[in-house]
Amino acid sequence: MSRPEDTAPPDLFYDDSEAKKYTSSSRIQSIQASMTRRCLELLDLPNSSLILDIGCGSGLSGEILDEEGHTWIGMDISASMLAVALDRDTTGDLLLADMGQGIPFRPGTFDAAVSVSAVQWLCNAESSDVTAQGRLSRFFDGLYMSLKRGGKAVLQFYPKNELQRTMITGAAVKAGFGAGLLEDDPETKNQKLYLVLTVGSGGELAGKDITESVRKMEGVEVIDQRGRGVVRKNKGETAKEWIMRKKDRDRKKGKVVKKDSKYTGRKRRIAF
Amino acid sequence: MKILTTNYITCAVKACKTSSNAFPLQFRDAELVQEELELNEEFIKNILPRIEWPALVQTAASLGFTTLPSTKPEGDLDEQMIKDLHTLLVETQVISGKLVCGNCQHEYNIHQGIANFLLPNHLV
Ligand SMILES: C[S@@+](CC[C@H](N)C(=O)[O-])C[C@H]1O[C@@H](n2cnc3c(N)ncnc32)[C@H](O)[C@@H]1O
Ligand SMILES: [Zn+2]
Numbered sequence: 001m002s003r004p005e006d007t008a009p010p011d012l013f014y015d016d017s018e019a020k021k022y023t024s025s026s027r028i029q030s031i032q033a034s035m036t037r038r039c040l041e042l043l044d045l046p047n048s049s050l051i052l053d054i055g056c057g058s059g060l061s062g063e064i065l066d067e068e069g070h071t072w073i074g075m076d077i078s079a080s081m082l083a084v085a086l087d088r089d090t091t092g093d094l095l096l097a098d099m100g101q102g103i104p105f106r107p108g109t110f111d112a113a114v115s116v117s118a119v120q121w122l123c124n125a126e127s128s129d130v131t132a133q134g135r136l137s138r139f140f141d142g143l144y145m146s147l148k149r150g151g152k153a154v155l156q157f158y159p160k161n162e163l164q165r166t167m168i169t170g171a172a173v174k175a176g177f178g179a180g181l182l183e184d185d186p187e188t189k190n191q192k193l194y195l196v197l198t199v200g201s202g203g204e205l206a207g208k209d210i211t212e213s214v215r216k217m218e219g220v221e222v223i224d225q226r227g228r229g230v231v232r233k234n235k236g237e238t239a240k241e242w243i244m245r246k247k248d249r250d251r252k253k254g255k256v257v258k259k260d261s262k263y264t265g266r267k268r269r270i271a272f
Numbered sequence: 273m274k275i276l277t278t279n280y281i282t283c284a285v286k287a288c289k290t291s292s293n294a295f296p297l298q299f300r301d302a303e304l305v306q307e308e309l310e311l312n313e314e315f316i317k318n319i320l321p322r323i324e325w326p327a328l329v330q331t332a333a334s335l336g337f338t339t340l341p342s343t344k345p346e347g348d349l350d351e352q353m354i355k356d357l358h359t360l361l362v363e364t365q366v367i368s369g370k371l372v373c374g375n376c377q378h379e380y381n382i383h384q385g386i387a388n389f390l391l392p393n394h395l396v
Contacts, residue, residue: 046318047314047319048312048314048315048318050315050318050319069312071312071315071357071362073277075389077390080276082386083384086384086385086386091309093273093274093276093365093385094385094386095273095275095277095281095386095387095389096386096387096388096389096390097284097388097389097390098389098390098391101284101389101390101396102396103387103389104281104282104283104338105280105281105282106280106281106295106321108325109280109322111318120311121381129393129394130393138396192364225279
């Protein structure tokens, strides 16, 4: 089956009929709910946090945030998906916005951010006036700014291939995040990938390794340990070459961090 | 759009990121609704430090709410203050109208409570 991302831009793919079909499928409802719960588990937030839901769609993910006592603001590029969210009386405040254009909030607004099954769309947005790289960096730079110091984000996404996976994680690290990747049920058709991001803390928390909090999470592999600045884009190198070179570097250096957890029943592969 | 959100949202136009005239966005032709929602005291206490108080006073006044204290309440909030903040920030919503940037004059339309922040690419 072809990937939706390869068939049309997201605002056209998620039209009225697809938005209804997507939201009313009990299979999709339960998958999105369980992935959102997993995101929250990784975020480990205090009650009553303010959360940004990126690519909130019709509110299947937001509903879980609400259930757990959080307040959320959602942004999505599809008016049809947001219309279904309205019909379903979701509690989050909704914004019609394109994450590839940035995150239009004051610095330090959110305690945390989640994104469930949306970020891979950014890899498909090449057009005459924008590149996927440009949109990815606008997104991650904006996300970084919009989170409070010490804030966290967990993004579940479906990369099409290794290149997309590296593009996305690379853009996150470049924006300044401490980053880790977690894979649940690898090499099965239920495989799920989570990008775990932390915002370095300034001020009273300065001096703590920004990746420390990621590293402590069970099963998370740290992508970049203060690696920022180690690999720089060489003159004349294309973005793709840079990514490939960086990927090689990460492969060589990549440390595996794995701890026992209540999830040990599931098979998990730490890649990279 | 909740009043809460208007205290956090900024103009998405690139040139406005550093302009002090750009925040807060100003309402035009705002139509309000009040939706009764469960009070979450902890949430109000959590977000209050991140509220730009002068901007909130300005936004509230433009919508006809003029009873807000001129400085941010500090320390232990009394029950009435928490309720009032909940009513204003969470329950009061703009369902239609525009948000206008004081710097670039861009108008963000609000339709059925949803603000449209999509921009032509050259403005991003
Ligand atoms: C598979 S749905 C997930 C929706 C919701 N998070 C859930 O769990 O049900 C993916 C969503 O990402 C949104 N999306 C894709 N590209 C986007 C972009 N550039 N900006 C904002 N939202 C986007 C789509 O419109 C769609 O609603
Ligand atoms: Zn502006």
